[in-house]
Amino acid sequence: MKAPKSPVLWVTVSLTAAIVLVVSLVIATGTRGENASFASSAGQLKVQTAATGLSSPWGLAFLPDGRMLVTEKAGRLRVVAADGKLSPPVKGVPDVSSGGQGGLLDIALDNSFAENRALYVCYAERAGNGGRTAVARAELSTDSSRLENVKVIFRQDGPLSYGNHYGCRIAQGADGNLFVGLGDHFTYRDEAQNLANHLGKIVRIAPDGSVPKDNPFVGRSDAKPEIWSYGHRNVQAAAINPASGDLWAIEHGPRGGDEVNIASKGKNYGWPVIGYGIDYSGATIHDATAKEGMEQPVKYWVPSIAPSGMAFYSGAQFPTWKGSLFTGALAGKMLVRLTLKGNAVTAEERLLPNLNERIRDVRQGPDGALYLLTDNSAGRILRVSAAAK
Numbered sequence: 332m333k334a335p336k337s338p339v340l341w342v343t344v345s346l347t348a349a350i351v352l353v354v355s356l357v358i359a360t361g362t363r364g365e366n367a368s369f370a371s372s373a374g375q376l377k378v379q380t381a382a383t384g385l386s387s388p389w390g391l392a393f394l395p396d397g398r399m400l401v402t403e404k405a406g407r408l409r410v411v412a413a414d415g416k417l418s419p420p421v422k423g424v425p426d427v428s429s430g431g432q433g434g435l436l437d438i439a440l441d442n443s444f445a446e447n448r449a450l451y452v453c454y455a456e457r458a459g460n461g462g463r464t465a466v467a468r469a470e471l472s473t474d475s476s477r478l479e480n481v482k483v484i485f486r487q488d489g490p491l492s493y494g495n496h497y498g499c500r501i502a503q504g505a506d507g508n509l510f511v512g513l514g515d516h517f518t519y520r521d522e523a524q525n526l527a528n529h530l531g532k533i534v535r536i537a538p539d540g541s542v543p544k545d546n547p548f549v550g551r552s553d554a555k556p557e558i559w560s561y562g563h564r565n566v567q568a569a570a571i572n573p574a575s576g577d578l579w580a581i582e583h584g585p586r587g588g589d590e591v592n593i594a595s596k597g598k599n600y601g602w603p604v605i606g607y608g609i610d611y612s613g614a615t616i617h618d619a620t621a622k623e624g625m626e627q628p629v630k631y632w633v634p635s636i637a638p639s640g641m642a643f644y645s646g647a648q649f650p651t652w653k654g655s656l657f658t659g660a661l662a663g664k665m666l667v668r669l670t671l672k673g674n675a676v677t678a679e680e681r682l683l684p685n686l687n688e689r690i691r692d693v694r695q696g697p698d699g700a701l702y703l704l705t706d707n708s709a710g711r712i713l714r715v716s717a718a719a720k
């Protein structure tokens with residue numbers, strides 16, 4: 332701004348600018364900041380900022396002591412203290428290919444973390460002129476400052492990604508085996524039907540990267556033995572349903588057709604042969620919405636909301652929501668709650684729609700509150716709890 336010649340006018344202009352700034356901050360705080368309150372079927376929700384200053388946070392895991400581990404897409408892993416203070420980047424994180432949708436993505440603690448301090452990170456790894464999804468196992472040092480004994484236990488085989496559709500969500504079964512949801516790398520969608528590579532698949536590996544003997548395609552010369560299920564587009568959420576022990580996974584559709592699937596052993600989830608979306612250009616992709624030998628989603632969204640991250644809720648903070656499935660939404664900018672009855676989704680509730688934040692991950696905290704990661708360069712951790720009556 333160029334200063335006007337009159338000092339009085341300049342003061343007026345400056346004051347006006349300051350007032351506009353303050354008013355804007357107040358409005359922003361009212362809708363996005365501390366203790367904002369939102370209506371829901373479980374009563375008023377309180378949304379608090381639990382941490383700030385995270386650059387494109389992607390994956391969140393709670394340590395047994397209540398602190399959090401959070402990945403930042405650029406390749407940093409942070410420990411977040413209860414008061415929201417971020418640690419310096421944890422040392423020893425594998426190099427990542429950061430760009431487009433790639434980077435340091437999901438993190439999951441081993442089921443026995445309290446005893447072995449083992450964890451898993453899923454990330455985009457540089458390969459050739461592109462990248463591929465990789466998973467490393469490591470142990471968090473006693474002082475939480477570095478990863479030790481880092482070992483890459485999985486590398487996605489197949490045509491490389493040029494920045495898109497790495498998938499990259501990890502879920503660990505009760506038997507210790509890991510499920511990793513992968514993507515089709517965007518340019519190679521037909522490969523999701525090709526069992527000879529890992530594109531568009533969910534794989535199942537042991538914690539050391541070896542192949543469990545009871546995987547569905549073990550022993551077949553035309554298939555990768557790590558494959559658990561196939562015909563996926565870009566898996567962006569995965570979790571074990573505690574009620575059934577089954578793997579549930581959420582994937583992005585193209586224009587329309589985001590899906591929730593119960594990812595069962597050896598099954599084909601249809602991409603790109605069947606689905607409920609169309610190409611970004613408006614062109615047809617699918618032959619049909621259903622076909623013999625291909626599984627139907629338990630829920631789909633048209634138009635797309637770009638779901639990301641998921642949690643089955645079991646806490647005491649929201650008693651009426653026990654058994655619900657939560658997922659964040661990026662394009663949809665909200666938190667979604669799905670009511671489940673056995674394996675069926677019977678209702679959808681759209682929460683925090685006026686928060687105006689892209690939600691990358693949602694996890695249940697040890698206190699029963701829901702914790703969200705907001706997807707932007709000044710990302711936050713939000714704590715969602717029941718407002719006092």
Ligand SMILES: [Ca+2]
Nearest residue numbers: 590600601602
């Ligand atoms: Ca499908």
